[in-house]
Amino acid sequence: MSTSTPAAPRKRLPLNREKVLGCALQLADESGIAALTIRSLAQSMGTKPMSLYYYVANKDEILDGIVDLVFGEIELPSPAGDWREEMHRRAHGMRSALKRHPWAVGLLESRSSPGAATLRHHDATLGTLRAAGLSVQLTAHAYALLDSYIYGFALQEAALPFDGRDTAAEITIPIVERFSTGEYPHMVEIAREHVLKPGYDFGDEFEFGLNLILDGLSRSIPTTGPDPERQQHSS
Amino acid sequence: MSTSTPAAPRKRLPLNREKVLGCALQLADESGIAALTIRSLAQSMGTKPMSLYYYVANKDEILDGIVDLVFGEIELPSPAGDWREEMHRRAHGMRSALKRHPWAVGLLESRSSPGAATLRHHDATLGTLRAAGLSVQLTAHAYALLDSYIYGFALQEAALPFDGRDTAAEITIPIVERFSTGEYPHMVEIAREHVLKPGYDFGDEFEFGLNLILDGLSRSIPTTGPDPERQQHSS
DNA sequence: CTCTCTTTAGTACAGCGTACGAATAGGTGG
DNA sequence: CCACCTATTCGTACGCTGTACTAAAGAGAG
Numbered sequence: 001m002s003t004s005t006p007a008a009p010r011k012r013l014p015l016n017r018e019k020v021l022g023c024a025l026q027l028a029d030e031s032g033i034a035a036l037t038i039r040s041l042a043q044s045m046g047t048k049p050m051s052l053y054y055y056v057a058n059k060d061e062i063l064d065g066i067v068d069l070v071f072g073e074i075e076l077p078s079p080a081g082d083w084r085e086e087m088h089r090r091a092h093g094m095r096s097a098l099k100r101h102p103w104a105v106g107l108l109e110s111r112s113s114p115g116a117a118t119l120r121h122h123d124a125t126l127g128t129l130r131a132a133g134l135s136v137q138l139t140a141h142a143y144a145l146l147d148s149y150i151y152g153f154a155l156q157e158a159a160l161p162f163d164g165r166d167t168a169a170e171i172t173i174p175i176v177e178r179f180s181t182g183e184y185p186h187m188v189e190i191a192r193e194h195v196l197k198p199g200y201d202f203g204d205e206f207e208f209g210l211n212l213i214l215d216g217l218s219r220s221i222p223t224t225g226p227d228p229e230r231q232q233h234s235s
Numbered sequence: 236m237s238t239s240t241p242a243a244p245r246k247r248l249p250l251n252r253e254k255v256l257g258c259a260l261q262l263a264d265e266s267g268i269a270a271l272t273i274r275s276l277a278q279s280m281g282t283k284p285m286s287l288y289y290y291v292a293n294k295d296e297i298l299d300g301i302v303d304l305v306f307g308e309i310e311l312p313s314p315a316g317d318w319r320e321e322m323h324r325r326a327h328g329m330r331s332a333l334k335r336h337p338w339a340v341g342l343l344e345s346r347s348s349p350g351a352a353t354l355r356h357h358d359a360t361l362g363t364l365r366a367a368g369l370s371v372q373l374t375a376h377a378y379a380l381l382d383s384y385i386y387g388f389a390l391q392e393a394a395l396p397f398d399g400r401d402t403a404a405e406i407t408i409p410i411v412e413r414f415s416t417g418e419y420p421h422m423v424e425i426a427r428e429h430v431l432k433p434g435y436d437f438g439d440e441f442e443f444g445l446n447l448i449l450d451g452l453s454r455s456i457p458t459t460g461p462d463p464e465r466q467q468h469s470s
Numbered sequence: 471c472t473c474t475c476t477t478t479a480g481t482a483c484a485g486c487g488t489a490c491g492a493a494t495a496g497g498t499g500g
Numbered sequence: 501c502c503a504c505c506t507a508t509t510c511g512t513a514c515g516c517t518g519t520a521c522t523a524a525a526g527a528g529a530g
Contacts, residue, residue: 049518126424140425161347184355217447220447272485
């Protein structure tokens with residue numbers, strides 16, 4: 001038996017910064033961000049806690065690093081493509097990255113030094129909007145709006161106690177019964193007539209809001225009128 | 236001297252659950268959520284750590300409690316009023332509450348048992364949308380969209396290293412100079428021609444996106460056409 | 471073999487949440 | 501007044517955290 005410890009070492013020597021961050025991301029995905037400790041990370045890598053400090057200055061640097069890895073997973077939008085398609089693709093790419101790594105959303109609030117992948121992502125997005133002819137000001141507006149929506153949606157998804165299609169029932173039914181027609185009638189109504197319908201998946205709500213926002217943005221671009229063919233995407 | 240400890244006890248006996256949560260919120264506001272420890276909270280209340288556990292089961296319950304206090308600060312929308320005005324007011328109320336208590340945004344991701352004030356807030360919001368004639372489905376869409384935007388905006392605001400009008404310069408200028416016309420040209424452009432303009436405040440971006448979303452929603456309501464007088468609020 | 475630089479690791483410390491049980495306070499009946 | 505009971509407060513201790521400091525091991529060169 002080469003592995004006597006319960007958590008089998010995942011990678012072997014030699015260590016380096018990339019492996020440390022990669023294992024940290026993997027550990028956060030598997031066991032949650034709270035379980036990502038220096039000691040558990042070292043054990044999962046088959047090394048000792050203090051050895052990691054040769055590659056990272058402190059734990060905060062690890063957290064910065066894995067957030068940047070998440071951004072690195074998102075395909076960059078291209079300034080050559082149609083801005084609306086590019087923004088649509090980017091939004092979905094970002095949401096799915098944050099869905100794969102839900103802990104990243106909570107980390108965003110406390111991170112203040114963005115990594116290279118994060119900066120590249122932001123720059124490519126801004127570049128795509130500018131290339132589409134949006135003014136500097138409108139680009140800033142659009143960017144704040146889109147990112148707010150995406151982050152916020154991911155935050156709500158991460159906070160939901162259920163995840164995926166038709167998984168809401170077992171959590172929702174007892175709650176609905178507890179409050180049935182009592183203090184929170186509208187929540188109960190939404191639960192009964194929307195959330196508990198077969199096939200419900202909160203993730204489906206993303207597309208509605210995204211299209212509504214993209215519709216609104218395309219209407220805000222002075223030269224381009226609202227494309228009648230594309231209009232009312234949402235509904 | 237009645238106060239010999241460096242951090243003066245804020246409240247006196249007798250203790251109770253409300254005071255514990257109130258002091259916890261105050262401490263989180265003053266010193267950040269990381270500084271809110273059982274020990275520091277006890278000291279700020281002039282008592283000892285273990286005494287708090289008579290009123291709360293564990294620290295998580297404190298965190299749940301102060302998040303609910305934040306929701307309790309938001310004025311409830313009224314189903315009697317104009318839905319658009321009510322949603323506008325609610326959005327601003329929620330954003331300013333989350334701006335007063337930035338740590339609350341990061342907490343949302345990990346909280347799974349909403350308090351009474353939170354439920355009341357959600358129910359009143361849903362009720363206002365339903366009263367305006369939105370279908371159950373459209374209400375769910377609208378709610379997910381609005382909350383995503385508000386949460387996401389608050390998250391970005393909390394993550395920004397500067398806060399308030401004309402405070403961006405001292406942080407932004409050194410960064411811009413470091414990357415001037417280099418790797419991230421579009422970020423530099425936005426910084427120079429938007430962020431560094433006098434009077435800039437990221438918070439101002441909120442209104443643009445909010446109006447764009449409300450415009451889009453009002454267009455999505457079957458009976459109500461897009462109110463031409465109100466249209467293009469954004470820009 | 472020795473000197474030097476890179477890399478790994480052991481020990482220790484302060485601070486965290488909190489389990490457990492003891493001490494104290496406050497009110498009531500005798 | 502005392503005894504008793506319950507409500508409330510708190511002391512101690514345990515296992516966990518991040519990490520400062522120091523030592524040791526490994527690798528390559530002369």
